[in-house]
Amino acid sequence: MINENDVITNLDELEAFLLSVExxxxxxxxxxxxxxxxxxxxxxxxxxxxxxxxxxxxxxxVTDDVYENGKDLVRNGPKKPLH
Known part of the structure; x- marks a missing residue:
């Protein structure tokens, strides 16, 4: 279920992942x-x-930085409009 080589390294990538799932x-x-x-x-x-x-x-x-700083993004959802 988790690809070892596929790491989210910044909040923009996390937001893009969340939008893709949504x-x-x-x-x-x-x-x-x-x-x-x-x-x-x-x-x-x-x-x-x-x-x-x-x-x-x-x-x-996800990197440690994304884990620590992405909690609100995951909790509240992405702010960018859905396409």
């Missing part, structure tokens, strides 16, 4: 939420797209 660009179905999380095994942070049973549909690693 627009249906990822081809995911049954999306119920998005959260920032930490992998229990190694402590790495990621953004998680979850279904209505809180199961991981898709995840992308």
């Amino acid at each position: 627009n249906g660009g990822m081809g995911l179905t049954n999306v119920a939420g998005i959260a920032l999380a930490t992998n229990n095994a190694d402590g790495r942070h990621f953004v998680a797209v979850l279904d209505d049973k809180h199961q991981l549909l898709l995840g992308r690693w």
Whole structure:
């Protein structure tokens, strides 16, 4: 579910990812939420797209900076208009 080489390194990339999920660009179905999380095994942070049973549909690693500074963006949603 998480590509090891696909890391979100800045807030613009995080916002683009969120917009893509909201627009249906990822081809995911049954999306119920998005959260920032930490992998229990190694402590790495990621953004998680979850279904209505809180199961991981898709995840992308994020840098520590994005994890710390992207919380409001994930909580409140992107500010850019949907295309």
